[in-house]
Amino acid sequence: MGEPQRILVVDDEVGMREGCRRILAAEGFVVETAADGRAALEHFQAAGGFDVVISDLKMPRMGGMDLIEALHAIDEDALLLVITAYATIDTAVDATKRGAYGYIPKPFTPDELLLHVRNGLEKRALRLEARQLREERERRLLEVAFERSKSTTILNCMTDGVLVINRHGQIVLRNQALSRILPDGMPLPTPVETLGIPELSDLVLEVVRSEDALIASKELAIGPCTYMVNAAPVREPVGETLGAVAVLRDITALKKLEVAKSMFVSMVAHELKSPLATIESSLGLILSGAAGNDAERDRHLMNRALLRATTLRTLVGDLLNLTAIETGNFTLKRTRTDVCRVVREVVDGLADKAAEKGVSLALACDEPLAASEILADTNAIHSVITNLIDNAIKYTPKGGHVSVRVDDAGAYARVSVQDDGIGMTAAERDRVFDEFYRVKNEQTAAIPGTGLGLTLVRRLVEMHQGRIDVDSTPGRGSTFRVRLPTTAYAQGA
Amino acid sequence: MNTERKVLLIDDDADLVAINEAVFAARGFTVDKAYNGKVGFERARDGKPDAIVLDVMMSTNSEGFDLARRLRGDDATRGIPLVMVTSVNSTVPFTYEPDGVFLPVDRFLEKPVPPETLVHEVERILASLPGTGS
Structure with missing residues (x-):
């Protein structure tokens, strides 16, 4: 036995109250008493309830009938036993209608009282158990509902499409990402074939029908996109296959990268x-x-x-x-770099090559140049200027002229490499910075080159937050202009 | 040996043309050269070569194919044997039928072609032609 059971005896006759208390206390119950309905109600609330309330019907202030209702308003499982001197069938029926579990006509023997009280306590125990079960069920339902909405939210937040089919090959679940990939308003469940992607339905059906927990993967083209589909069986712990789950991941960008590579x-x-x-x-x-x-x-x-x-x-x-x-392993070692000096070095270095080819190479450097000093990787700038001047010499026939000029252009130091060589068409000019692009015609046939020089030049210039552009006319020559931010500009002054 | 034989080499790689020229010249061929399709067609039409060696990829991936079709479509050049050399890789999806029409060239060779092999192929084609090589 756990805690002693508690009984409240309500009667306006003190003799009756005390008589009941004695009988019940002798049986080990904790007994309290009240002289009328209202007092009983206050007692009930203050004590946090009783297992059984035994009440007279006729009392001042509040009678037994009203007490039944008042108690049930506080605790719907409260048990009330009526004792009454006016023992008629009518009052008994009335009391039970109002919610009393029984009644005892006065006078009664101690055994009669105990029998009725024990009946009540049994009922009480059953009711409490039922209430507990009910509460537990409600809590579980709430938990399940919460879990379900949590799962649904997570599923719908996924960027991959998720598709679940049952063992009959019917779609039973799909997340929002899947609805975006395969717009289909069909109410669920619907056969997986209704998606209209035979390769997808074949894949998941194969997984469902497979005996040995097959996990299948396949690349699938849907519209302009490519998806990696991974399908796995959904199994019971004991091993029976309930269906399959397929996850569709958009790998379009990856495929493009692969092709580019x-x-x-x-x-x-x-x-x-x-x-x-x-x-x-x-x-x-x-x-x-x-x-x-x-x-x-x-x-x-x-x-x-x-x-x-x-x-x-x-x-x-x-x-x-x-x-x-490209891999980010090329770091610029920026130092104060004098553009004029770098350009002069490059021009000096290429003078022999130009002379050998019979092309004049001239340098104009407006000194002192306010913007001559830039914050840059000297080697990179050297490489940029070398590429441009070397190209100019290569693509200018004998007797031609290459002139290099360094000047101020606002917040930039500008290096212009102008030649009167073979020049380019607009279409050729647009592609000249592309990887491996080389202008191909009779004039360029014997000129060696990698098609990567200008690609590299542009990347290096851009890494310096600079700009490169080109003007060109076929037969008239080309001018490449590089603008590099000056120290003042680079420091944000 | 027929000393009148003339071959036209069309390739945008001037060095390759120079090498092949040396080998063809050593075998007694007169060699004409062109470095693009446009000039190649003019030389073929005006120079009446006995055979043409043609590169598939010049300034565009299909310049050689285009030229081959043009040569086959022109009365003046239709009968000249064509040897086509190709650089087969994925940027030039190699096919005998670039647009579904069979390209009537006499021989396909994959680059790099040893110059001797090239000369040998051209000589074999010329020898097999009726009314020539006598």
């Missing part, structure tokens, strides 16, 4: 293969003597092979630099 690798391979094949053929031809001996021709072929080999090495260097930039 293989395009790039393929282009690099091509760019490596062509000059190597030429070098191989030249050397093979000279060594085999298949085309006879012509010293002058052989010398020319060897010179060309050497040039192609140099170009290859430059290509590999450019590729490494470009890759370093």
